[in-house]
Amino acid sequence: MTEKKNTFPSLEELASRCYENDKIDMQLYTDYDVKRGLRDQNGKGVVVGLTNISTIYPEKIVDGKKVPGCGELRYRGIDIEELVNGFVSEGRFGFEEVAYLLLFGNLPSEKHLVDFQEIIASRRTLPSDFVRDVIMTAPAASIMNSLSRSILTLASYDEYADDVSIENVLNQSLDLIAVFPLLAVYAYHAHNHYGNGGSMYIHQPKEGLSTAEAILMMLRPDQKYTHQEAQTLDMALVLHMEHGGGNNSTFTTRVVTSSGSDTYSTIAAALGSLKGPKHGGANIKVTQMMEDLKATVKDYSDEEAVREYLVNILDKNAFDKKGLIYGMGHAIYSDNDPRAAIFKRYVSKLAEEKGEEAQAEFDLYRLVERVAPEVIMEKRKMYKGVSANIDFFSGFVYNMLGLPQELYTPIFAIARIVGWSAHRIEELINSQRIMRPAYKEVSEDRHYEALDER
CATH class of the missing domain: 1.10.580.10 (Citrate Synthase, domain 1)
Structure with a gap:
């Protein structure tokens, strides 16, 4: 008796078909004015609701001009x-x-x-x-x-x-x-x-x-x-x-x-x-990136070596090769995350309590905090400013606290x-309505094919 051969495609082949059939031409997002990620090209979110709970001000405008370093977060006003x-x-x-x-x-x-x-x-x-x-x-x-x-x-x-x-x-x-x-x-x-x-x-x-x-x-x-x-x-x-x-x-x-x-x-x-990792898992990536930096740059105070490392990250030649400096930038804030500014004061106090090694590492974090935005602005086309977010420091704090x-x-x-x-x-x-946003279909119309004709 002849053994029946399994001709079903492998997972790799099936995944390739998914990619081929589900990939959408990026130009179509522009043609249909789709707000990808529910955000415009400046990172501003599409308004879909109202809230009394908190307010985020990415920047402050005075006399028609943006005041640098003035992002705000308000809890109940x-x-x-x-x-x-x-x-x-x-x-x-x-x-x-x-x-x-x-x-x-x-x-x-x-x-x-x-x-x-x-x-x-x-x-x-x-x-x-x-x-x-x-x-x-x-x-x-x-x-x-x-x-x-x-x-x-x-x-x-x-x-x-x-x-x-x-x-x-x-x-x-x-x-x-x-x-x-x-x-x-x-x-x-x-x-x-x-x-x-x-x-x-x-x-x-x-x-x-x-x-x-x-x-x-x-x-x-x-x-x-x-x-x-x-x-x-x-x-x-x-x-x-x-x-x-x-x-x-x-x-x-x-x-x-x-x-x-x-x-x-x-x-x-x-x-x-x-x-x-694009949301709550970001601080782990910051910690891993900084560990890789310390393994690569032996002198924490060598600004040029740190800068070169960050350039290599953006060029996808360092760390995880994804071209991202983790902990830098935010979907809302431009040149100031007010949470990071507050948190840094307590990070400094804790590093001082922990001793010289922790203080030296904190100095390295502050160096990266200062240099990374410069490198990003030089290498990337940016629509808004970039600065350290709270995730940049939180992983370091958790490490000092001995949290796994x-x-x-x-x-x-x-x-x-x-x-x-x-x-x-x-x-x-x-709310009295279930949330139901729309997606624009961009596939071509097709007809059913009989099984023996496929």
């Missing part, structure tokens, strides 16, 4: 610089205070702040045996994937999971804001134990801790941390908490919310968006769950 200076000058961590502001629209009174801090702390608990039955089962190297699985599984423990009333969604949001640190840190410890052969620590957060303190306490074997470490991590959380309705993961939150879906499915979708790279993007998620929750509630209150 309050400039982020003023907001940060407020709670820092009064000796407080800011995460819970700013979360209250974003969720409820106003700064809390002293009593309401204490009550809210207690509410978040009291909800830092998971269902009985959840760590054993969910987090420790099939741990993944991608903590973001583990987070998504945990969030979707939590829906099974909520008898009102599909209730989209504002009261119920707010209750779910508070729960998720409280447990995100546990889900992320415990998932890392499970992966580190089962995947890397390391020790596993499951520390229950102590009462009275801020979110930043709870993260450091759960992560470290000795549960110890300095005030400067906790303050710097708290600052990272505050600055990553919210960034307008148009960023990819928040827009995903609003799109899924508009369909009427439940909170757990919505947040899992947002996590999938944030995971991408697997937790870099989850830390972003621990912060951004507040913004996602605020936007989900606002979308539920105001």
Whole structure:
């Protein structure tokens, strides 16, 4: 009997067909005035909604002229610089205070702040045996994937999971804001134990801790941390908490919310968006790029050698050969990311506490921060200015804090769950329509062919 030969195409051949049949002529985007990425050529986003939650000003215009270095970010109308200076000058961590502001629209009174801090702390608990039955089962190297699985599984423990009333969604949001640190840190410890052969620590957060303190306490074997470490991590959380309705993961939150879906499915979708290296995963790429730079340029103070390395990156001859200097530029801001400017002050303080080696590395970051925009402007046709964004410094900070790279993007998620929750509630209150943008078909009409004629 003759063995039947399998003539089905290989995956490589099938992928080639996908590329051949799905590739669209770039000129058509211009011909039909398609705003690719929902942005114009200057990077300005297409307006698809309204929000009270935050405002981003890429630049300031005075008397018809752009004022350099004046990008702004406002949470509920309050400039982020003023907001940060407020709670820092009064000796407080800011995460819970700013979360209250974003969720409820106003700064809390002293009593309401204490009550809210207690509410978040009291909800830092998971269902009985959840760590054993969910987090420790099939741990993944991608903590973001583990987070998504945990969030979707939590829906099974909520008898009102599909209730989209504002009261119920707010209750779910508070729960998720409280447990995100546990889900992320415990998932890392499970992966580190089962995947890397390391020790596993499951520390229950102590009462009275801020979110930043709870993260450091759960992560470290000795549960110890300095005030400067906790303050710097708290600052990272505050600055990553919210960034307008148009960023990819928040827009995903609003799109899924508009369909009427439940909170757990919505947040899992947002996590999938944030995971991408073009969004929340960017700080890992910065850290890897800087490690490659240090391996290539032995003298951190050699500006010409650093410049040459950056030119080689843009020419696709260095690092990952993709021609990108990670941590430089932003879809919205031009020559100033206000978050980076604020964060750099706390990076400097932490580097000073960590000692000479950390300070030398911080000097290298500042050198790249200064030289990279010059190199980019020389090598690229730019429609707007370019500067370091917050991702440029956050990876360095997380490294100084001893955070494993697997937790870099989850830390972003621990912060951004507040913004996602605020936007989900606002979308539920105001939107009556499912989001349904249009795509222009550019394929040719065809006719069906009989099977024996193909």
